[in-house]
Structure formats: structure tokens, C-alpha cells
Amino acid sequence: MFFSEARPRTWEASPSEHKKWVEVFKACDEDNKGYLSREDFKVAVVMLFGYKPSKVEADSVMSSVNPKTSGILLEEFLSIIRKKKEVQLYRNEIRHIFTAFDRHYRGYLTLEDFKKAFRQVAPKLSERTILDVFREVDQDSDGLVSFKDFEYAMKYGQNEA
Structure with missing residues (x-):
């Protein structure tokens, strides 16, 4: 009813934020394989968001990876991180509204x-x-x-x- 219009908006990273994400990907891509393994991904999330992803979150991400690549490619990583950032920003917006109430x-x-x-x-x-x-x-x-x-x-x- 009343809150049905409240939905996350599409959000784009600034060029500096995008650059940071690419740098984190490269830093976590041990041996320059061109992809992130499950453990590499966990380290990247810690670096970007400050928490270690749960087994469920890591399983979810890894299950969406193309089996031929053995891991998360840069473009997939950027998409995952952008979505995580959108959710984080939307949750912060909801928290702000709640606090105002x-x-x-x-x-x-x-x-x-x-x-x-x-x-x-x-x-x-x-x-x-x-x-x-x-x-x-x-x-x-x-x-x-x-x-x-x-x-x-x-x-x-x-x-x-």
C-alpha cells in the first residue's frame, strides 16, 4: 500500500570508486589468473565493505559463476560489488528515514x-x-x-x- 513505491534506485559508481574496485580485484587476484577464487572474493569484500561474507553469500556468488572460468571475472565482480553497494546505500537511506521518525x-x-x-x-x-x-x-x-x-x-x- 503506502510504501510500495519505495524501491532501490539504480546507482552508478563514480570513476574513482570504479577504479578502486578494479584495484581491489587486481590486488586479490593472486597469480594474475584473471579471476577471483572464492577466497579471493572474500578478501575483496573485506577490503571494500569491512566484513567477511558468510558461507551462504559466498556460495550464492560462486554458484552464479560460469564453470568454464573457475572464478569471478572482473566484469562479474564489478556487477556484484555495484549491487552490494546499491543495497548498502538503500539500507542506509531506510535507516535515515526510520531515525527521522x-x-x-x-x-x-x-x-x-x-x-x-x-x-x-x-x-x-x-x-x-x-x-x-x-x-x-x-x-x-x-x-x-x-x-x-x-x-x-x-x-x-x-x-x-
């Missing part, structure tokens, strides 16, 4: 938080609509909207029938 820094939103926020950004929205939006976002119906609830609504909100 969470004026008391409690880590959750109440119906009153929603009402105050909507009065500022959409003053003509009816009380009933705000309540409906709150209920839609409150995934576990506990009367509180956690960041996880909010993020889910922003990413996967359903169109109203």
Missing part, C-alpha cells in the same frame, strides 16, 4: 511517532490512513514498529488491490 531514539516507532511524522510530511492524510499504514508496517502486530518491520515495509510493501 524515531525522535526519541528508542529503536522502535509507536503509533504516536507515526502520527507526528505524517502531520509534518502529509498534513492532509486522514487519521484512519495513518493507522492503516502503521498496522501494515507493524509486521508482528505488537503495537511497535522496529527497524526490521520498517525496512521490510520499505522493501516489500504490497500494492493496494
Whole structure:
């Protein structure tokens, strides 16, 4: 319904960021094979994002690799990193919006938080609509909207029938 328009936007790396990604690829491409092995990829992610990918993430990436190449080619790597960066930026945007709603820094939103926020950004929205939006976002119906609830609504909100 309300959050259904919220979708990640396509994002392009700046030339300096693109250059950095290529440099990381080359630095992690041991023996200049022309591709990254599973372990090389993990090191590259640590260098670029500061965390070691889980087994599930590494398996997912490696399962999408062309078996003839034995690893991730530069163009595939750049595509994977661009998508990871888009997700990271989108999540940060969602976090920023949530924080703007969470004026008391409690880590959750109440119906009153929603009402105050909507009065500022959409003053003509009816009380009933705000309540409906709150209920839609409150995934576990506990009367509180956690960041996880909010993020889910922003990413996967359903169109109203």
C-alpha cells in the first residue's frame, strides 16, 4: 500500500570508486589468473565493505559463476560489488528515514511517532490512513514498529488491490 513505491534506485559508481574496485580485484587476484577464487572474493569484500561474507553469500556468488572460468571475472565482480553497494546505500537511506521518525531514539516507532511524522510530511492524510499504514508496517502486530518491520515495509510493501 503506502510504501510500495519505495524501491532501490539504480546507482552508478563514480570513476574513482570504479577504479578502486578494479584495484581491489587486481590486488586479490593472486597469480594474475584473471579471476577471483572464492577466497579471493572474500578478501575483496573485506577490503571494500569491512566484513567477511558468510558461507551462504559466498556460495550464492560462486554458484552464479560460469564453470568454464573457475572464478569471478572482473566484469562479474564489478556487477556484484555495484549491487552490494546499491543495497548498502538503500539500507542506509531506510535507516535515515526510520531515525527521522524515531525522535526519541528508542529503536522502535509507536503509533504516536507515526502520527507526528505524517502531520509534518502529509498534513492532509486522514487519521484512519495513518493507522492503516502503521498496522501494515507493524509486521508482528505488537503495537511497535522496529527497524526490521520498517525496512521490510520499505522493501516489500504490497500494492493496494
